[in-house]
Amino acid sequence: MKELKYLSPTELLSIRRRRKKKAEPGVVSKKLNQMPGALIYTGERHVDQVRLELMQFNPEDLIETSVDFNGLQDLRKDGYTTWLNVVGLHEIEAIQKIGEAFQIHNLALEDILNVNQRPTFDEYDDHFFMAAKMFRTSDETIISEQFSMIVGEGYIITFQEKDGDIFDGVRGRLRNAKGRIRTRQSDYLAFALLDVIVDHYLAIIEEYGDEINEQEARLLGDFKKTILNDLNLSKKEVNYLRRFARPLRDTVISFNKSDLLLIDKKTRPFLKDLNDHITHVTETIEVYRETINDNLNTYHTHMTNKLNDVLKVLTIFSVVFIPLTFMAGIYGMNFEHMPELSYEYSYPIFWGAIVIVALGMVYYFKRKKWL
Amino acid sequence: MKELKYLSPTELLSIRRRRKKKAEPGVVSKKLNQMPGALIYTGERHVDQVRLELMQFNPEDLIETSVDFNGLQDLRKDGYTTWLNVVGLHEIEAIQKIGEAFQIHNLALEDILNVNQRPTFDEYDDHFFMAAKMFRTSDETIISEQFSMIVGEGYIITFQEKDGDIFDGVRGRLRNAKGRIRTRQSDYLAFALLDVIVDHYLAIIEEYGDEINEQEARLLGDFKKTILNDLNLSKKEVNYLRRFARPLRDTVISFNKSDLLLIDKKTRPFLKDLNDHITHVTETIEVYRETINDNLNTYHTHMTNKLNDVLKVLTIFSVVFIPLTFMAGIYGMNFEHMPELSYEYSYPIFWGAIVIVALGMVYYFKRKKWL
Amino acid sequence: MKELKYLSPTELLSIRRRRKKKAEPGVVSKKLNQMPGALIYTGERHVDQVRLELMQFNPEDLIETSVDFNGLQDLRKDGYTTWLNVVGLHEIEAIQKIGEAFQIHNLALEDILNVNQRPTFDEYDDHFFMAAKMFRTSDETIISEQFSMIVGEGYIITFQEKDGDIFDGVRGRLRNAKGRIRTRQSDYLAFALLDVIVDHYLAIIEEYGDEINEQEARLLGDFKKTILNDLNLSKKEVNYLRRFARPLRDTVISFNKSDLLLIDKKTRPFLKDLNDHITHVTETIEVYRETINDNLNTYHTHMTNKLNDVLKVLTIFSVVFIPLTFMAGIYGMNFEHMPELSYEYSYPIFWGAIVIVALGMVYYFKRKKWL
């Protein structure tokens, strides 16, 4: 048995490092000796090449093109709101070029490249930065990816790791000349994108709700011991969602409270509404956590009750038969002088005694409400 | 056994989506790609047709009619407070017409149509919006429905899903020319409606109090294993009420703190009082949650004590009879040279020994306080 | 087994109401369709007739009389502080008359009549209202009753449900011309009454402290299974006190923070002191709750250890005797060709084997530290 170290508060302690050195350093280790603001991509490569998607719109007009990294400086266009969507984060130079073209703070660039960046809202002089974990369902899988955006006067740049996203609805509304979104600025577009992200949290939460209810039904109906794994898995996954939903809520609150001039007064009620939605998400997650815990408790109660049943059966059988076996053992003895043995009606009397003892036991258990 | 995914913080994770795609998308999914403020009714159809009930009053006069959707713009009447009650939310165009007639913000309309909207209080320029879950008892059933209202200078519009409501008391007081309510404005009427809703929370809570006490009595008296289901059901239902009572309390606090000119100084003490009532509701719910948990603990203690009893009975019987059976077994052996067998008084001596051993055991258990 | 409803967040839910309609409606139901501020007494009748006790004092003089409901308007007397104590709350007209005479807000009157009113502090224009649950011990019983007071410039009106109270000490100090209390105004008298109430909380808490310690001693000494009921009862009662002590603390804090001119600067240090006392009460209650929970845990540990003991005894006996019984069974067989049976020293050798096996078992259990 390994020895447990005592972590005394008055002694200096060296915590033992028990695991072998890993073959390749983890992401964090890679960043250990780097300058703050150093650009390192901490994720995996999901697309072949970094791709830029451009939409520029005003109430009258919409331009939709794909661009490359040359001439990024001249991208913005007076009287238009520019939305640049960057797909794929593994080419650091590409991100750096964008940063230079739009004069983005190095720390924001570092956070964009960090796929483990927690949801955050940071204000800079003339733009703000937001990061969030984005979930979407595709067939039987839930895909999670890091999303971040830089929002300034007249432009918005969004970053995502993978092909395919959840913003097609927003693009459709942009293409529709009559939608409200075409008449608003980059702040409203930022809200609209965040709103889609939060809506997808809600949709995934809804699925877990169904799953948790189904588990509850199975617990009460056709109980199987293996349900424990499903309960634990649900707990794990809901906890995982919670890890991103809670700081996302803080992010939305900061967005809400920000007094940047960039954020138009007309966008405020929408932000308040967004706040209500993400609060609904976090509250629902807490409710599901409680429900899963209640389900786990129900599981344990079932197991305990089953144990009780097992032991009751054991006890009833043992207690009924042990004295009977003893009685049979008595008359199996070979003493020469046992008068009962030769008495003619001994055997029927013996059976009578056995029946009486057995019935007495049954009566005793009935009175104890064990039967 | 299914494999559990490790949700490592340093890796990107795709949560497996294990359930089959549902045949029809849930409510949230329906809203996924919609514009914020898009009007979608998320509930079921409860009435045949959307119905409008109109009451207009001032201290001297009361007009009570049923109206249709034409001429909604000309509904308001100088010197009167207008209360328009909308029953049924499934016709989106109807709601939209009302919204246009009273210039209600699109986001408020969206929330009115969302039966899963959490209780909220939103201020707009010249009106405010409130939503709450409303409970009422009818025969053996508790009916819950979504309630929302728009309150502006001289008018109040309320929305409910189903026929029949809890506001007949308020209507009666309006019809009575002498009541205080006729002399006040829309803000007081809004308070009065909310007050009725909170009173019904209290009434339902009171019933749960009786039920929980009854369960406690059963736990202490005629204990049955099936009580566990009742305890779990009460827990579930009290948690359900809590989910709506707690944000409703936040809503009342916001109403209380709002500095809208719409809210008259004379209404303030009533809002403070309402705040006390909803606080009483939430505190009582917390007390009941604790009581239910205590009851569940009592249940478990009972089960454990019962298990102890079962095992004590098993042990006492086994421990008393096992040596006796062994002794009988000894003299059932067929060794040719066992002098005791032929000794004349062996059998009575054997019985004597058995009685002594049995009494010794009983004495031992007495001293251990097991008997 | 009853079916458990799934309270899905995306569906409208009607909670089943399982209990039969009660023959008479509860208190809350009685209030359901009443106007806010409607006067309804929610308690039982404890005295034959509402009784008014009057004390009027200034530093030089004290008038003590019993009054009736005529001429309540002319009761106040210049240069005197008037204390009107109302005993019995079941006659609504009586309370109403007092309300009119002293111009008390209808909501305050409603709260006075509501014996379930939670402790509260409400400021009105020229008076303030306080409510608290009041406890006192009488023989073997703890009596709880609702207490409320209205405090204005030059007068204080107190309301209690039952005959006999805890304020005789205050009255004695008023009768004593030299006491500080005669030189102060109604705000100090209000403090003095509240101080007595808090002191009685402390006294009752002290008794529970003794009881809980006694229970702990019994747990460690002469353990009996029935102590569980006492532990649960203490928990229940301490929780009951806590329900009133915590909002009472909020009430005292509000009293403390109030900037009403009515409250003299010289009374402030006394209010700070009162705050310390009620904080001491609530902290002590939390400590007792923890102690009771620790005691319940000790109880469970005892029960588990007892179970362990029971099972150890069972196991030791079984494990020692089961092989012995088997050995005896072997030589009880009737095979014709069993050479051992006819060997002369078989029987003593058999006994020797049994002793060796039994000693081996005992040694094994010793080494396992079960004996």
Added chain:
Amino acid sequence: MKELKYLSPTELLSIRRRRKKKAEPGVVSKKLNQMPGALIYTGERHVDQVRLELMQFNPEDLIETSVDFNGLQDLRKDGYTTWLNVVGLHEIEAIQKIGEAFQIHNLALEDILNVNQRPTFDEYDDHFFMAAKMFRTSDETIISEQFSMIVGEGYIITFQEKDGDIFDGVRGRLRNAKGRIRTRQSDYLAFALLDVIVDHYLAIIEEYGDEINEQEARLLGDFKKTILNDLNLSKKEVNYLRRFARPLRDTVISFNKSDLLLIDKKTRPFLKDLNDHITHVTETIEVYRETINDNLNTYHTHMTNKLNDVLKVLTIFSVVFIPLTFMAGIYGMNFEHMPELSYEYSYPIFWGAIVIVALGMVYYFKRKKWL
């Protein structure tokens, strides 16, 4: 079984008072009908006579004498800081005389005499009052006593119950003409005394840390069932310290935040430092509480694992021997027509069967990893 009262929120409840009236009233009861500010000593008598110790100092001079109660008014001396230490609190008149001489508020005097006074910091017009529980170790015992002090411009009065204290270090530094303490005022002396008290909390906490680590070592090494008592005792005592450390921290924070002119700017960094120390104390106490709870859990896991072992032994023995005993029982039957009985090799075959069955069982348990 005693009946449990239902504490319904809608009924008036009289909690049963089950314990007999105590022969002598407790401390709180003694205070029940007393005026606020009435002077009652709530502790026991620890010294024969109240003793006054006087130190007066300025950077150049130190006067150290013992004084009596005459001429207390003339005690203060211009240009000197006066420290009056009062040992013993049982003579109320003595305390009253000091109160008059230094014009101390009656409420402060009442708190000085109350040995159950929770740690507090109260500001009065020209002085402040502090109370704390003071711990010191003496031989094998930890002595706790109530400490309070009144600090004004140019004087500090301290009160303690018992002979001997922890302030000899401070006195030594005062006697040393070169120390910083001689150059400062009463506010710094108050800090210095409080600092000593907090240092002693730290020292006692350190001892509990050692004890808790030792218990952990015992849990992992030579496990004995009686360790449960030590764990419970540690929990009790750490909780006891926590009860005083937490309000003491609030007290230090209030001292820190106080804007009394009395508190010199140069003393502020020391108060911030003191705050760090007491925060360290309270944090460490929380860590120890968690550690003790972890230890208790380890204890329970050990007991459960032991139970598992016991039951495994029982099961293995029973399961191996029960079929064997049955087989022996079969051939102990006395049927006349049992062909096996007369077959010559029956007995060795029987033994072979027994060995095979036993080995099969052992193999089965091996595969189940029970052996």
Added chain:
Amino acid sequence: MKELKYLSPTELLSIRRRRKKKAEPGVVSKKLNQMPGALIYTGERHVDQVRLELMQFNPEDLIETSVDFNGLQDLRKDGYTTWLNVVGLHEIEAIQKIGEAFQIHNLALEDILNVNQRPTFDEYDDHFFMAAKMFRTSDETIISEQFSMIVGEGYIITFQEKDGDIFDGVRGRLRNAKGRIRTRQSDYLAFALLDVIVDHYLAIIEEYGDEINEQEARLLGDFKKTILNDLNLSKKEVNYLRRFARPLRDTVISFNKSDLLLIDKKTRPFLKDLNDHITHVTETIEVYRETINDNLNTYHTHMTNKLNDVLKVLTIFSVVFIPLTFMAGIYGMNFEHMPELSYEYSYPIFWGAIVIVALGMVYYFKRKKWL
């Protein structure tokens, strides 16, 4: 069994001090009677001699030397930022000399020498002080040591206990003339050092994440009872990290909020970023604590399920064989008049009965889903 003291709130209590006096006093005891600000080193000696490392830089130039204690006053150089790193804290005079040279407050010096100082941020007139626990991995061990720094206009002094540190990356960036760090002042350097410390927290946390996931895999796969020790050890160590990470977060927040002129506006976004990192650390620690607790619960569920299995096996064997053994016992009796014994087909009929009873039992268990 030791007697448990009752810690009654109304009595004075002397907590028994049960442990023997330690041979040498602990660190805290050493400090008990010392002046606040007295310099005592509370750690062990880790280096032979206190060593001073000096770096002085401006955007154009970098001077790197090792210095001794003479001429410390003349160390600072106009136009340069001076970084003095002190390795080893055991020579109090050395620390004192540095304190005098840079006019550091005595309390800061005391905290520098206290290796148990909790993480803190203290502002003085023209410099600020910070302390933190610093972790680094070296081979298989995690080394923890106390780190503190004094930051003033144009200088920064850092203190560490041991040789070797984690700041080589920072030194490298300083030596590189082109890095951002050379163009900034002491405030940015302070941030950069803290950033490295927080990064190492992250790296160590990452390792624990891997370990905890590995434990979870072992729990679900090849379950061994000894995993309990690993789980407890992880819990202990994560709790240990948490003890330092949480106050470090408070420290970073204070650094963030400080409005000292020393802290340049351009450093602010970096501090906000640092804040995000340490928040990520503390949140991750909380997630791991929950995961470990879930793992412990899984462990207990496994043990309980195993117990259930053990008892099921026992019950099935006992219940099947007990009646059979009884039947065999019946026909082992020696009554003279047992007609079955002489009946020719008794023995086969007996076997038939046994098979039927056994099959009945198996069917019974199948239906109960025990098999």
